[in-house]
Amino acid sequence: MSNPTTAVSVSGERPPTAAPASAPRPVARRNRAREWATRAPLLPALIFLIVVTQLPFVATLVISLFDWNSFRPDRRAFAGLDNYKTVLSDDALRESIVTTVLLTASVVIVSVVLGLLLALLLDRKFRGRGLVRTMLIAPFLLVPVASALLWKHALYNPEYGLFNGVLNWLGGPQPEWLTDTPLIAVEASLIWQWTPFMMLILLAGLQSRPLDMIEAARLDGAGNWQIFRFLTLPHLRRYLELGTLLGSIYIVQNFDAVFTMTRGGLDTANLPYTIYETFYNAHEYGLASAAGVVVVIGTIIIATFALRVVSSLFREEASRA
Amino acid sequence: MPVLTLRAARIPVVALTAGALLTGCAGMGGGSSGDKTIRVLMVNNPQMVDLQKLTKKYFTKETGITVNFTMMPENEVRDKISQDFANQARQYDVATISNFEVPFYAKNGWLMPLDGYAAKDKAFDQKDVLPSMRQSLTAEDGKLYAEPFYGESSFLMYRKDVLAEKHLKMPERPTWQQVADIASKVDGARKGMNGICLRGLPGWGELMAPLTTVVNTFGGTWFTKDWKAQLDSPEFIKATKFYVDLVRKHGEAGAAQSGFAECLNNLTQGKSAMWYDATSAAGSLEAAKSPVKGKIGYVQAPVEKTDSSGWLYTWAWGVQKATRHPDNAWKFISWASSKKYEELVGKSFGYANVPAGKRSSTYSNPDYRDTAGSFSEETRKAILAAKPRDPGVQPRPTIGIQFVDIPEFADLGTKVAQEISAAIAGKQSVESALKKSQQLAEKVGEEYR
Numbered sequence: 071m072s073n074p075t076t077a078v079s080v081s082g083e084r085p086p087t088a089a090p091a092s093a094p095r096p097v098a099r100r101n102r103a104r105e106w107a108t109r110a111p112l113l114p115a116l117i118f119l120i121v122v123t124q125l126p127f128v129a130t131l132v133i134s135l136f137d138w139n140s141f142r143p144d145r146r147a148f149a150g151l152d153n154y155k156t157v158l159s160d161d162a163l164r165e166s167i168v169t170t171v172l173l174t175a176s177v178v179i180v181s182v183v184l185g186l187l188l189a190l191l192l193d194r195k196f197r198g199r200g201l202v203r204t205m206l207i208a209p210f211l212l213v214p215v216a217s218a219l220l221w222k223h224a225l226y227n228p229e230y231g232l233f234n235g236v237l238n239w240l241g242g243p244q245p246e247w248l249t250d251t252p253l254i255a256v257e258a259s260l261i262w263q264w265t266p267f268m269m270l271i272l273l274a275g276l277q278s279r280p281l282d283m284i285e286a287a288r289l290d291g292a293g294n295w296q297i298f299r300f301l302t303l304p305h306l307r308r309y310l311e312l313g314t315l316l317g318s319i320y321i322v323q324n325f326d327a328v329f330t331m332t333r334g335g336l337d338t339a340n341l342p343y344t345i346y347e348t349f350y351n352a353h354e355y356g357l358a359s360a361a362g363v364v365v366v367i368g369t370i371i372i373a374t375f376a377l378r379v380v381s382s383l384f385r386e387e388a389s390r391a
Numbered sequence: 392m393p394v395l396t397l398r399a400a401r402i403p404v405v406a407l408t409a410g411a412l413l414t415g416c417a418g419m420g421g422g423s424s425g426d427k428t429i430r431v432l433m434v435n436n437p438q439m440v441d442l443q444k445l446t447k448k449y450f451t452k453e454t455g456i457t458v459n460f461t462m463m464p465e466n467e468v469r470d471k472i473s474q475d476f477a478n479q480a481r482q483y484d485v486a487t488i489s490n491f492e493v494p495f496y497a498k499n500g501w502l503m504p505l506d507g508y509a510a511k512d513k514a515f516d517q518k519d520v521l522p523s524m525r526q527s528l529t530a531e532d533g534k535l536y537a538e539p540f541y542g543e544s545s546f547l548m549y550r551k552d553v554l555a556e557k558h559l560k561m562p563e564r565p566t567w568q569q570v571a572d573i574a575s576k577v578d579g580a581r582k583g584m585n586g587i588c589l590r591g592l593p594g595w596g597e598l599m600a601p602l603t604t605v606v607n608t609f610g611g612t613w614f615t616k617d618w619k620a621q622l623d624s625p626e627f628i629k630a631t632k633f634y635v636d637l638v639r640k641h642g643e644a645g646a647a648q649s650g651f652a653e654c655l656n657n658l659t660q661g662k663s664a665m666w667y668d669a670t671s672a673a674g675s676l677e678a679a680k681s682p683v684k685g686k687i688g689y690v691q692a693p694v695e696k697t698d699s700s701g702w703l704y705t706w707a708w709g710v711q712k713a714t715r716h717p718d719n720a721w722k723f724i725s726w727a728s729s730k731k732y733e734e735l736v737g738k739s740f741g742y743a744n745v746p747a748g749k750r751s752s753t754y755s756n757p758d759y760r761d762t763a764g765s766f767s768e769e770t771r772k773a774i775l776a777a778k779p780r781d782p783g784v785q786p787r788p789t790i791g792i793q794f795v796d797i798p799e800f801a802d803l804g805t806k807v808a809q810e811i812s813a814a815i816a817g818k819q820s821v822e823s824a825l826k827k828s829q830q831l832a833e834k835v836g837e838e839y840r
Contacts, residue, residue, distance in 0.1 A: 140477035141798035143499060162806070228644035229583070229662055249647045249816040335593040335647060335812045350470030352802035353477070 127366070134359035141353050153360035163361060165337065166344040170322060173253065173340055177260045178317045182310060184261070185268025190298075192269070193276045203273075210266035218330035221259040222248070226331075252336040256327050264321065268313045275309030276302070308379065315376035319369060341365050428457045429719050432472060432483040434706060435462040437675050438541055438746040439487070441736055442727060449735060450726050456719050465596050465651075469801065476501040479713040484720045488709040490527035490779075491791065493537050495798050496709065497530035503710040504534040508721040515725045519750045527779060527790070528707055537707035538728045542748030543671040544692070544701035544773030545604060545793075546766075549573075551688040553580045553664045567605065567633060567693045570665070574641040577664040586641030588663035589634065591815040592650035595804025598812055600702060600793040601667055604692060606630040607783040608700035613795050613832060616786040618839045620832035622807070622825050632821045635814050647816040659683055667692065669704070670748065670773055673766035677743040689769040691776070696784055702793035703777035705749065733759075748774055788839070799835045806831055 137149040157163050192203055209217070225232050226247040234244050247255045279302065287297050325342040332338045334347060341361065349358035433439045443460050451457055461483070463471060472486045476496060488496060496502050509517040517525075520539060528537040547570065549561055557580055559573055574586030590598045606612070609630035612621050621627055638646045643657050655672055657663040659681055666672070676687050692701040708724040710717060726732055730752055733745045742762035747753045747770065754760070754771050782792040789796040794804065810824035 139798075140473065141495060141499070143477065222648075226645075229657070229660075244644070246645050249645055252816075332648065333593045335809050336816055336818055337813070347802075347805070350467075350474065351805055353473060353798070 130359045130362055133355055134363050136356045138356040139353050140355055149356060153356045154364070156357060157361050157364055162339070163341075163344060166339045166341050169253070169337060170340040170342075173257060173260070173324075174318055174321045176257050177264060177321050178314055180257075180261050181264040181268045181317060182272075182313055184265045185270075185313065186272050186306075186310075188265065188269045189272035189276055192273055206269060207266045209263050210270075212263065214263065214324070214326040215330055217259060217263055218327045221255075221262075221327075222331045226255060248331060249336070252332050252338045256331055256338055259331070260321060260324060260327055264317055268317065271309050271313040271316075272306060275306045279305055308382065311379045312376070315372060315379060318372050319376060322365070322369060322372070426716065427455055427719070428459060429484040429716050429723055430459045430461070430482065431485045431723070432461045432463075432468065432475070433487040434465050434468045436465075436671070436706070437744070438671070438706075441740055441744055442540075442746075445732075445735060445739060450723065454719075454722055454726075456722060458723060465594075469596070476709075476711055479711065481711065481713050481715065483711060484714040484716055485708050485710055485723060487540065487706045488537055489707065490703065490705050491794050491796060491800075493528050493707070493709070494530055494790070494796055497532070497534070497536045501712055502536040503712045503714065503717060503720075504536060505538060505710065505721070505724075506535045508725070509535060509538070512721070512725050515729060516752075519730070519752050521749060521751060521774065523703060523774060523777065523779070524705055524749050527703060527705065537709040538724050539705040539707045539749035540728055541671060541746035542703075542705040542774055543669045544703055544748075544770065544777050545601065545668060546670050546692050546701060546769055546773050547665065547667050547690050548658065548673065548676065549665040549688050549690070550577075550661075550683070550686055552686050553577050553584070554688075556580065561688060561690055564691055565693045567608070567695050570667075570693045571633070571637050571641075574637060574665060578641040580664060581661065583662060585643050585657075585663050587637065587665040587667070588643045588649070588654035588657045589638045589646070589667060590650050590654060591638060591642075591646035591812055592648055592653070593805060593809040593812045594650065595794065595801050595808060597650040598808040598815075599804040600704075602631065602634050602808075602811065603793045604700045604702050604782075605634050607792065608693075608695045608697045609633070610696045610784045612783050612785055612787060614788050614836055616788055618788055618836040620829055620836045622829040622832050628821060628825055631811060631814075631825060635811065635821050638815055639817065647812045658687075670701075670766065670770040673770070674744050674747075674763075677763070677765065679741050679743075685765075687765070689766045691769065691773060697782075699773070699776040699778070700782075701773040701777050703774065703779050704793070737762075797835070797839070799838070803831055803835050 134153055135148060135150060136146060137152065138146045188206060192199065192206070212220075223231070228234050228244060228246045231247075233247065237244060245251075284297055284301060287301060292300070323342055324340070325346065328334055328338050328340055328343045329346070334343045339347070342365070345358050345361045345365070348354050348361060352358075433442075439460075439462060443462070446458050446460070462468075468487065469492075472483075472488060473492070474480075475482045476486070477499075479501065488502075493502070509515060521542065524539045524542050525535065528539065529535050547561075547565065554561060554573070554577060557576055559576055561573065562569055565573075570587070576586075577584075578586035590601055592598055603613070606627055609626050611624055611626035611630050614620055643649055643654065643663055645653075649657075651668060651672070654663065654666055654668060655675060658666050658672075658676060661683065673687070673689060675681065677684050691699065694700045708728065710720045710724070714720055728749065730750065733747070733750070733753055733756075736742075736745050737756075737758055742756075742759045745753065745759055745763070747759070747763070747767065754767060760767060777792060779790050779792050781787070787795075794800055807828040810819070810828050811821070813819050814821050814824040
């Protein structure tokens with residue numbers, strides 16, 4: 071069985087653009103004027119965007135070069151790259167990088183797998199499908215901090231939580247979820263929130279499958295597993311990549327779950343929480359800014375890949391149309 | 392000229408914080424709200440919740456000054472206040488600061504001195520404020536920088552009925568060893584009831600406060616007089632081990648995530664037989680709707696090597712130096728910390744809820760004594776017995792009982808609390824927690840030597 075989907079090379083090479091219009095010069099000048107006439111109304115918005123997003127970041131960059139503790143305004147001094155050295159050598163910060171990677175990777179992988187299973191189920195026609203889909207999406211619509219509170223108190227709490235209540239009723243043990251398995255407990259709540267997101271993306275992917283292809287495969291005698299393995303999965307690859315990358319960008323930045331459930335105790339402090347502590351509790355503005363810049367750089371690297379995937383998706387759609 | 396660059400950068404810094412973005416419009420200018428509005432940032436303790444309920448009906452009605460309150464849990468409120476005051480961002484005019492912050496806030500020039508206002512305001516009666524409170528809110532320059540809203544020490548609360556059932560008697564002046572024995576005997580006295588609730592939630596104002604008082608009375612200290620860190624000393628280890636063992640054996644479930652609020656819930660719901668914590672908790676336990684009202688006994692904080700071990704703490708009103716409404720700010724403080732307001736709370740919510748522990752007159756008020764009799768005398772004794780200059784068995788480099796009064800302590804205390812919280816969770820031994828903590832403390836100590 072060959073792979074029938076139109077393959078687009080992964081390296082993201084661009085299909086050749088239309089040949090440039092070989093027009094005489096004066097026309098080009100007029101064209102440029104017209105181009106600016108269309109751009110001009112957008113300029114205020116662009117300038118506003120730069121002012122509210124890029125200037126604070128530049129400020130952060132500047133601050134990250136200073137040794138600045140807000141409790142000691144008199145000791146402010148230029149420190150060069152010292153803060154960055156500290157960020158990369160400080161045990162607590164290094165541990166929080168590891169925690170962030172662990173947390174992000176496990177949440178994304180488990181959510182994608184669960185999301186795929188749910189999407190495959192929802193792809194079938196059955197009575198009440200719309201209702202089930204709505205109910206499955208609900209966790210994703212919850213405010214993150216509300217979800218974290220719900221998990222900490224209503225579910226995990228060893229004295230009055232639902233989990234231990236059910237276990238008690240069944241005569242089972244009474245584990246202290248957040249104490250015994252802190253990181254897994256935080257991950258579980260995030261997985262619950264992010265699975266619907268993955269499910270939505272993959273469901274969209276499933277519903278864009280060319281059905282005639284599957285029909286043909288069935289006639290050729292392919293079983294369900296073969297169809298999934300050789301037709302559905304290759305087709306879903308782009309969507310899986312997209313879900314993984316978007317999920318990673320969001321979960322790397324997750325703060326609410328760690329802050330609400332464990333206060334960064336028991337090795338659950340991820341980078342955003344550690345930056346929060348450095349900024350608000352230790353009042354080390356310079357150090358916190360440097361750590362923030364490091365996170366931004368990491369996120370940009372991930373985002374670059376994400377954008378590539380998205381653009382190749384669009385190209386694939388265009389080439390198919 | 393780094394200072395210049397940073398001055399310019401200060402505005403975006405403020406804008407960077409989410410909080411400033413959320414209330415940015417209110418924080419800038421404030422012209423739209425007129426001159427009759429002040430903004431107050433406070434911790435979300437029950438006494439402040441009562442204050443919020445009464446302000447509009449009484450204070451605003453009398454003076455025409457609208458008060459916008461923002462309330463947050465203790466850890467967050469500290470962070471927010473220090474940020475707003477450090478930048479003099481004027482997002483808030485008045486904030487609840489404690490005797491921990493006053494010395495170095497004043498030193499940095501972030502607070503408005505209140506002596507002038509207090510002297511002029513005869514009705515406020517500054518002399519009525521307890522001496523230890525006045526002292527702890529006066530900075531090195533001898534000026535007064537905050538007015539107490541309520542003061543507290545710490546003591547031991549226990550269920551009289553549960554101890555009686557088990558034929559146990561709480562000593563007048565218990566030692567920690569005696570408390571541990573009683574905890575083991577009342578553990579499981581009722582279904583789902585543990586022996587004692589002790590804080591285990593990371594945070595210098597959470598787990599670290601009660602634990603440090605235990606360290607003091609076991610003969611330990613954070614630093615010697617000349618800033619040598621002592622977290623790996625035998626006394627410090629013994630005290631921490633005692634605390635961790637007690638909470639692991641006979642403490643509440645999920646101790647590593649339990650703070651003041653969780654323990655208050657546990658006691659109110661009958662899940663704990665004893666609790667060592669702030670004296671201000673008694674007001675909530677004896678409140679009209681409390682299911683354990685009248686069932687709780689109170690004794691002084693348990694000791695080992697010292698005469699007393701209760702902490703000294705006050706939530707007090709500080710005014711940001713850059714405020715545009717100093718007169719209105721004082722009017723609010725003068726009302727909120729007045730004798731009249733205490734009466735008002737007594738009449739509105741019952742005298743158990745009076746923000747006490749700051750004025751001598753409170754304890755001679757017959758109405759208050761009638762209701763709060765069970766804990767008022769123990770509270771007064773504890774506050775008077777607290778010795779912030781000499782809380783242990785050796786001289787200290789700073790003032791303070793349950794904290795070391797340096798700005799770095801917020802971070803140091805929190806990091807150490809995270810290590811000890813992990814020991815409470817059983818993730819590491821007390822020794823290894825304190826070994827790591829000692830290194831952190833040594834770094835801080837070096838800066839002061």
